[in-house]
Amino acid sequence: MPKKVLIKGNEAIGEAIIRAGCRHYFGYPITPQNELTNYMSKYMPEAGGVFIQAESEIAAINMVYGAAGAGARAITSSSSPGISLKQEGISYIAGAEVPAVVVNVMRCGPGLGGIMPGQSDYFQAVKGGGHGDYRNIVLAPNNGQELYELTVKAFDLADKYRVLVMVMADGALGQMMENVEFKDKETPYKIDKPWATTGSGMKRKKNYITSVYINPDELEAVNIRLQAKYKEIEKEEVLFEETDCEGADIIICAYGLAARITRNVMKLAAEESIKVGLLRPITLWPFPKDAVGSLADKTDVIMSVELSAGQMVEDVRLAVNGKKPVHFYGRTGGNLPTQKEILNEIKRVLEKEVK
Amino acid sequence: MPKRLHPKSLENTIMHYCPGCSHGIAHRVIAEVIDELGIEGKIVGIASVGCSYNNYLYFKFDMQQAAHGRAPAVATGVKRVHPENVVFTYQGDGDLAAIGTAEIIHAAARGEKITTIFINNAIYGMTSGQMAPTTLIGQVTTTSPLGRDTSLQGFPLKMSEILSQIDGAVFVERVSMHDVKHILSAKRAIKKAFKVQMAGLGFSIVEVLSTCPTNWRLSPVDSAKWVEDNMMEYYKLGNYKGAELEV
Numbered sequence: 368m369p370k371k372v373l374i375k376g377n378e379a380i381g382e383a384i385i386r387a388g389c390r391h392y393f394g395y396p397i398t399p400q401n402e403l404t405n406y407m408s409k410y411m412p413e414a415g416g417v418f419i420q421a422e423s424e425i426a427a428i429n430m431v432y433g434a435a436g437a438g439a440r441a442i443t444s445s446s447s448p449g450i451s452l453k454q455e456g457i458s459y460i461a462g463a464e465v466p467a468v469v470v471n472v473m474r475c476g477p478g479l480g481g482i483m484p485g486q487s488d489y490f491q492a493v494k495g496g497g498h499g500d501y502r503n504i505v506l507a508p509n510n511g512q513e514l515y516e517l518t519v520k521a522f523d524l525a526d527k528y529r530v531l532v533m534v535m536a537d538g539a540l541g542q543m544m545e546n547v548e549f550k551d552k553e554t555p556y557k558i559d560k561p562w563a564t565t566g567s568g569m570k571r572k573k574n575y576i577t578s579v580y581i582n583p584d585e586l587e588a589v590n591i592r593l594q595a596k597y598k599e600i601e602k603e604e605v606l607f608e609e610t611d612c613e614g615a616d617i618i619i620c621a622y623g624l625a626a627r628i629t630r631n632v633m634k635l636a637a638e639e640s641i642k643v644g645l646l647r648p649i650t651l652w653p654f655p656k657d658a659v660g661s662l663a664d665k666t667d668v669i670m671s672v673e674l675s676a677g678q679m680v681e682d683v684r685l686a687v688n689g690k691k692p693v694h695f696y697g698r699t700g701g702n703l704p705t706q707k708e709i710l711n712e713i714k715r716v717l718e719k720e721v722k
Numbered sequence: 723m724p725k726r727l728h729p730k731s732l733e734n735t736i737m738h739y740c741p742g743c744s745h746g747i748a749h750r751v752i753a754e755v756i757d758e759l760g761i762e763g764k765i766v767g768i769a770s771v772g773c774s775y776n777n778y779l780y781f782k783f784d785m786q787q788a789a790h791g792r793a794p795a796v797a798t799g800v801k802r803v804h805p806e807n808v809v810f811t812y813q814g815d816g817d818l819a820a821i822g823t824a825e826i827i828h829a830a831a832r833g834e835k836i837t838t839i840f841i842n843n844a845i846y847g848m849t850s851g852q853m854a855p856t857t858l859i860g861q862v863t864t865t866s867p868l869g870r871d872t873s874l875q876g877f878p879l880k881m882s883e884i885l886s887q888i889d890g891a892v893f894v895e896r897v898s899m900h901d902v903k904h905i906l907s908a909k910r911a912i913k914k915a916f917k918v919q920m921a922g923l924g925f926s927i928v929e930v931l932s933t934c935p936t937n938w939r940l941s942p943v944d945s946a947k948w949v950e951d952n953m954m955e956y957y958k959l960g961n962y963k964g965a966e967l968e969v
């Protein structure tokens with residue numbers, strides 16, 4: 368039986384990277400994910416892997432593109448401003464269909480913003496961020512165990528679909544100490560990637576990896592193939608968690624840290640005989656559209672709670688499609704909404720919507 | 723009839739480069755060197771952004787296309803996965819000396835065991851002849867229509883000189899490809915740069931003074947002369963580092 372280890376969220380991600388068999392990490396320091404870069408600098412070489420502190424986030428994501436193109440599992444991690452810099456590389460990786468993993472331990476913006484936790488990179492992560500018609504799979508853990516498990520899963524999904532998978536944590540989850548069980552064996556990962564730039568060894572035709580197609584028909588064919596792949600992912604890979612939604616007075620949609628806070632609000636509300644349900648998307652893309660859409664049959668009011676000025680709420684509204692009112696509550700700047708605040712907002716909304 | 727000797731590492735296809743452009747010559751020389759070193763099976767090239775963006779169609783070995791300026795970072799990733807491979811970047815002056823300055827400097831600083839072939843044609847070829855960081859003083863381009871004025875547009879970057887200051891860069895040489903004699907010595911330099919990498923000594927780079935007749939608005943013959951008369955004046959040919967290395 369693997370035993371549980373008390374570990375910081377950022378370090379749990381680090382352990383997941385190694386146990387997923389990834390041996391190539393490229394980083395650049397930024398708070399609040401520094402523990403991860405530090406962890407990698409120690410344990411990656413110990414595991415026989417490569418750790419590079421790059422000259423910038425731009426270089427780091429391009430090292431990932433090179434290493435992953437050459438057939439390795441490769442990862443970079445950063446926080447919001449650094450993730451902005453990686454967007455060019457992310458678009459290239461999507462276009463070239465190279466499997467890669469990026470971790471964003473979100474802080475708050477815009478600009479240099481602040482180093483406190485935030486969830487204001489939702490648009491950037493799920494709506495594109497970089498240029499072109501592409502999608503990343505976006506995973507949103509809400510505790511240490513999930514930081515670990517979803518990071519391992521991120522590599523599997525990346526390889527399965529040859530896409531980029533982003534793990535979206537935040538400063539609070541990254542810094543929090545929690546008990547985590549490391550389930551996976553530590554084995555360097557081997558998978559046949561016949562398309563990779565490994566050097567032909569004179570045994571096959573050349574491989575080349577590119578995202579440029581000057582001929583419109585060729586590029587459109589690539590886009591059509593990408594979209595078909597994204598459809599398949601939307602069909603197969605949606606993950607969410609639904610708690611107490613049936614017959615709820617109100618259902619909260621929240622992910623990551625906001626979902627954790629909401630769980631406590633549910634208990635607080637129950638004491639006042641208000642039944643609060645929780646729909647927690649685990650994949651932000653593909654978004655659990657059907658599950659969120661069907662909330663309209665289970666309750667009269669829906670509310671998105673986020674550490675942002677209202678980003679995921681747009682997808683919640685799209686999914687609910689006007690069938691029931693959708694409200695929003697959020698805090699920004701690194702302030703966390705208190706349980707009391709959220710409960711008050713729930714009461715206000717119910718007052719307004721339920722006569 | 724004499725058999726036309728076509729390098730094994732070069733596809734037998736028509737390239738899209740303009741008449742008199744150095745890119746095609748540089749491709750052939752690189753392919754010949756790879757053949758002669760017998761490394762076709764373990765070479766991986768990184769194409770960049772510029773007129774040579776799709777040279778993976780011309781070279782006959784594994785390649786990866788990189789974003790503008792990022793080729794040294796991509797090469798770093800490729801090389802670190804397969805240290806036994808020989809990895810090179812092929813970059814223009816806009817790519818290497820403007821947008822990609824950080825990447826080239828730090829690949830050199832890390833002593834990354836890769837080789838860079840740097841095509842310096844003193845202009846942005848692909849985007850229709852804008853001023854490059856290597857554009858000569860007084861040179862007319864589409865974005866320096868009155869000639870590069872140092873009081874407004876500063877000075878051309880001498881990348882070989884700059885890179886040779888970096889300890890991780892162990893072989894730095896500037897060559898030209900404007901005539902046969904120079905092409906032959908360029909080939910010797912490129913071969914040595916690859917050998918330095920294969921010996922695991924560190925970062926190596928060959929800067930190639932190149933022509934862009936189309937955007938220089940000169941004939942191929944006059945372009946060759948322009949390299950000799952103008953570029954070689956400012957960009958002195960020769961070895962800047964590692965001449966003594968025995969590889």
Ligand SMILES: Cc1ncc(C[n+]2csc(CCOP(=O)(O)OP(=O)(O)O)c2C)c(N)n1
Nearest residue numbers: 771772773790814815816817845846847848
């Ligand atoms: C991020 C980005 N910025 C700008 C461009 C447009 N662009 C394409 S090629 C090029 C200049 C290339 O010049 P150089 O590196 O000197 O190569 P050459 O074409 O002369 O061979 C530019 C600016 C681009 N593709 N990507």
Ligand code: SF4
Nearest residue numbers: 739740743773847934
């Ligand atoms: S534009 Fe200049 S660099 Fe580009 S192919 Fe033509 S001559 Fe060569």
